[in-house]
Amino acid sequence: MNRLGAFYDRFILPHPWIVLALFALLLALTALRFDQFRLDASAESLVLENDRSLEQYRQVNQTFTTSDDFLVVTYTPNEPLFTTEGLSRLRALRDDLQALEAVGSTNSILNVPLLHSPDLTLDTVDSEIKTLDEHDIAPQTARQALLDNPMYPNLLLSEDAGTTAIQVNLPTPDRYFDLLNQRNELREKVNRGEASEAERTQLEQTSDEFIRYTEQLGEERDATINQVRAILEQYRDHASIHLGGVPMIVADMIRFIENDLSTFGFGVLAFLLLTLAIIFRQWRWVVVPLLCCGFTVWLMVGFLGWAQWPVTVISSNFISLLLIMTLSLTIHLIVRYREFQHDEPEAAPNNILRNTLMTMIRPCFYMAITTIVAFGSLTFSGIRPVIDFGWMMTLGLTVAFLITFLIFPALLSLLPPPIDQRVSSDKVPFTDAFARFTERFSGTVLVSSGVIAVLCVIGLNRLTVENSFIDYFKSSTEIHQGMVTIDDRLGGTTPLDVVITDQPAPANANTDPFASDCDPFVEDCGDEEYRDTWYTYQKMRQLGEVHDYLHSLPETGKVLSIQTTLDLLAQVNGGEPLDALELAFVPAAVPDDLQDILLTPYISEEQDKARFSIRILETMPDLRRQELLDDIRHHLSTELGYDRDRILLSGMTVMYNNMLQSLFDSQIKTIGVVFGAILVMFLILFRSVKLALVGMAPNLIAAGSVLGLMGWLGIPLDMMTITVAAITVGIAVDDTIHYIHRFKTEFAKDGDYLATMHRCHRSIGQAMFYTSLTIIAGFSILVLSNFIPTIYFGLFTGFAMFMALLGALTLLPRLIILVRPFNAR
Template sequence: MNRLGAFYDRFILPHPWLILSLFSVLLALTALRFDQFRLDASAESLVLENDRSLEQYRQVNRTFTTSDDFLVVTYTPHDPLFTAEGLERLRQLRDELQSLESVSSTNSILNVPLLHSPDLTLETVDTEIRTLDEHNVAPEISRQALLDSPMYPNLLISEDGQTTAIQVNLPTPARYFDLLNQRDELRTQADQGEATEDEFNTINAEFIRYSAQLGQERDATIEAVRAILDRYRDHASIHLGGVPMIVADMIRFIESDLSTFGLGVLAFLLLTLALIFRQWRWVLVPLLCCGFTVWIMIGVLGWAQWPVTVISSNFISLLLIMTLSLTIHLIVRYREFQHDEPDAAPRTTLRNTLLTMIRPCFYMAITTIVAFGSLTFSGIRPVIDFGWMMTLGLSVAFLITFLIFPALLSLLPPPIDRRVSSDSVPFTDAFARFTERFRATVLISAAALAILCIIGLNRLTVENSFIDYFKASTEIHQGMITIDDRLGGTTPLDVVITDLPAPDTQLQDPFASDCDPFLDDCDDYRDTWYTYQKMRQLGAVHDYLHSLPETGKVLSIQTTLALLAQVNGGKPLDALELAFVPAAVPDNLKSILLTPYISEEHDKARFSIRILETLPDLRRQELLDKIRHHLSTELGYDPDRIQLSGMTVMYNNMLQSLFDSQIKTIGVVFAAILAMFLLLFRSLKLALVGMAPNLIAAGSVLGLMGWLGIPLDMMTITVAAITVGIAVDDTIHYIHRFQTEFQKDGDYIATMHRCHRSIGKAMFYTSLTIIAGFSILVLSNFIPTIYFGLFTGFAMFMALLGALTLLPRLIIMVRPFSTL
């Protein structure tokens, strides 16, 4: 401590202007890359580290020439759709959307083939196909043709014919995938020592720049689409949906929350600090410290080209919490020294404050870093990054608090506040009296709360829907409901069946054996999928997937066969007709009817499914397990031949990994914190006592979520680490102060009352300021942000309650300190 005092006496306190000048240079350097600070909600930000699901998803898209890179415009006209005027207005809208530079094509009821002609047969399909765009088809005939088709209802048109959809295709350029593959290859080579880090960093920087450029172009396109749609809303109810829009709106809401609510939080913090301390210095200095911490971290993330994702978007709010907590503890201690030694020089008071508080604050920072460090063991890159961001951010917050705070206060020494008194703090005094008087009540209440927490924890789930992220008043929420209810579902899921070749492939002529491949299941013949037996098997898969309550529209080769059967006079295709399906389908329709569902080159069949996001009981993991189990046990497919892919799978993998790495391993986190307490307090009894309020606080937040039925998702699941970090703060500060105060008279009860009047004030002010500041987040349109604000406030309250009741009660009962 003498060395630390000498450090402050020699370098910090005598030279505040020099410290602030050097710090200003650092601020200027970090500000140079503010423009590189970015948000990322791409597919990579929602998958596991090295998860093969993303590559499988891309491989499926390449194999079947499909993509989820499209917007869905739902169009419900106020007047009848199938009139000359109604179709013409829809055509105008479609043409405006298609004219956008980034739009490659559109699909709608205007350009899809209508199978209504009485002259249409399998032989004349190439010449008799009609479309609304190219032929003069009566509106009512076209309506019936669309509704009678097995493909279009509940996809491009609602079953009542009143709502239609325009699919606006936004293809990702090939350059993106080229850079992505180069980056992944160089990463692998760098790990194996076959490439240098500089080579990898160069291509990674280029990939990041190009991804950011594509993101900006995609956002501009979506805004242009919205502007076009606004011009047609007088005549129709229009909603916009699709995976790109979900991504764009998530980023838009987060950016809005970071700016709008960031300023709102700061305003609330300013107001609360002003009401508590009533001196402008005690408002300005902590806000400057908080602002400097966020400033530096944003600059560092920009320099490192380290993207902020949906998961880590709350790191700014958390840094505000932690930095504010540190500064409030210093402020309260400074004011106590002013009250106890009113004649002391301001520098002496400041020096005593720093030397007294640096140890507990250092302990708090280190232990909180351990709590957030647990996130680095996750398998998800954005969660790992969040852990490292908070680790670095907490280090920055600690350094700013104990370097910049004293420099600012040296230049702005606050006058003595005569209202400061260690004898009258009604709120904390009430807790001290309650803890002293109702000893059994505190312990019984804690035990009952622990039981409720355990029950609530068992109710936790990791299932939720994207629609739950947005308020009912938002366009994206309304669009998802419309798409789910009328147009077949929102989130894509692909089921791919691989027809593996038989071991003996020497038989090339299917008619050289007694087995007829068009009538029987000939194991030795795998040259074509278009046999009666295989199509019957695929039909069983299609029927099963369609029967599931979680699925909306299901498309497969069976949809095409049903459509061709309709062309064939309503008769199912026989074995010979099945064999000639690839030849019978016109080349310009193969990309619609065949290649999305059958790849003979890769020997795969695909089922395209849309999951109903609005289903209240949606359980992704149960659904995926159920599909795999049925296909393998009931339909006899080898599990190795079954592949589930798509956004549904990737998002589910992320949620399940979060659950495994954060909830199931939370015991490991607490074990690490217990080890830290043992190191800090050098007492097993005291370490165990200190763990109790942390367990109660974390369990209370997670238990409350379980009781309320709020599922864990990619944002709320980190609340465990957040709560532990907050609770650890109060615990360490209280125990450290208790140790100091106990040495005065060795009286546990008197020490408790003194602690409640001193460090208890700082804990109360910190909690009150943060709860008030973050209450403004409930006004957000992004539900995870609302939950973050509510659960942060609740975590602060539970941590304060545990530290002011359970913690002193256990200390008094266990008596871990030696008497004088």
């Protein structure tokens, strides 16, 4: 401590202008890359570390020439749709959308093939297929033809024909996939240790280029979505219109987060400013803490820009948390400074400041270290954005501590505050009421804590991870309304692909269809016969069974597969199912311009794979994704006879479910690491097993209370609330360390536990109360967000602060008095 005091005496306190000038240069340097600070809500930002689901998803899309890169416009006209005027309005809307530069194509009831001609057969399908765009078809005839088609109802047209959809395709340029594949190949080489120095340099260059190109595509897509919205506004007078689709959801999530970072960021600062002004009533005690908070955020944003380290949906709240932690540090310094002013009113301001720094740097350092441990535990999670969040907070807390003990004293040296007469009054602070309650109702404190602990355990057992993506958004948002419309009327929201690989023929199998007595073209030859094609009676019958099973599930909406195409061709065939010979010639019978609609999305002859495209009903109250996926795998393997290694489940549903299901394991692992590490830290800091265990109690209650409350309220763990427990522990640890450190200091004066408790509540208790009050007030503004996870974050952060304060002012002192870990001198 002598060396530290000498450092302040020699460098910081005598030369505040030099310190601030050097710091200003650092701020200017980091500001150069503010424009590189970015948000990432892509699929890569929400997957597990080393999760192959994203790569499998991309491979499936490439194999079957499909993509989720499209917008969905739901259109429910005020007047009947199938009239000349109604179809004309729809066509005008479609044409305006298709005219946009970024739009590759559109699909709607206007351009899909109709099956209504009496002359239509398998032989004439190429010449008799008609569309509303190219042929003069009566609206009611088109309506019936679309509803009779097994492919369009519940997809492009609702079953009552009152709502239709326009699929606006936004093709991703080939350059994106070229850069992606090149980066992944180089990354795998590096991970295997096989990359040369040149390849490592190339990986860095390719990664930078991929990031820049992704940002460019994101900006272009945002502009396109804004153009689409502007077009839709022109047609809302005649119809109820909603916009949906994965690109729109990603764009709106980023918009919500940016809005929360800017609008609510300034709102939180305003609330903090107001609360600080009410508590301390001196402009220095408002400006200095806010400058320290602002500088911390400034440096971190600049660093993330320099490092090209994107902020994800999960880590977007790191700014709010840095405000919490930095403010907590500065408030503790302010309260201690004011106490020294009261005790030594004639002392020079720099001496008071030095005493404050020397007194508080040790507990604040302990606080910062243990909080870093709490957030550092998130790096043990298997979820990439949670890991990034842990590292960001670890670095941010380090910056916050350094700024607090370098910039705070420099600013205060230039702006020494006058003595606050309210501090020197004999009025007992409000926090002493907690001390009196703890002294008088000691049994009540212990019993209540035990009851809370039991309720926490029960609530933890009720905690789930199954939630619907739609629940992230308020019902007033376009995302929510669009999902509801698509789910209710157009066959479901979230995509799920079931891919089955064909059974390979044995080495001794005869692949000649005419080499046996059984002719597979005209009869069912059973599993013992193999042909190098999917279009046999046996295989199509099996795929039909899979289709029927998937369609029967209550969680699924629209199911598309080769069976849908066969049903369509059977309808063309006069309503008779295709026989084995007709099945064999299906690829030849389907016109070339319909192959990409009817065949290639469902059958890949080159890779021997069949695909079932499913839409999951996100609005289903009892949706259980993991249970659904397990049931599908079990039924296909046990009931329908497919080997498990031939079954692949892919798509957004799988990736999102993988992340959700990892939350339980991640949460348990994270909490275990947190408490284990903090217990070790307490043992090192306090050098007492008794005191370490006593210090753990309020932390356990605070973390358990938040998770238990979520369980009791039925709020599931999701990609945001997973961090709440670690945040709670970090907050509760701050109060615990400060209180125990002060208790130890005060106890040495007279060796009286009760008197020491009262003195601590009147001193450090005030700082803890002010910190909690300021943060609770500041973060209450987050309830106005449109992003439900942000609302939960604000509410649970406030609740965490309340429980941490309550535990530190009641349970903690009661346990100290009960255990008596200090020896009177």
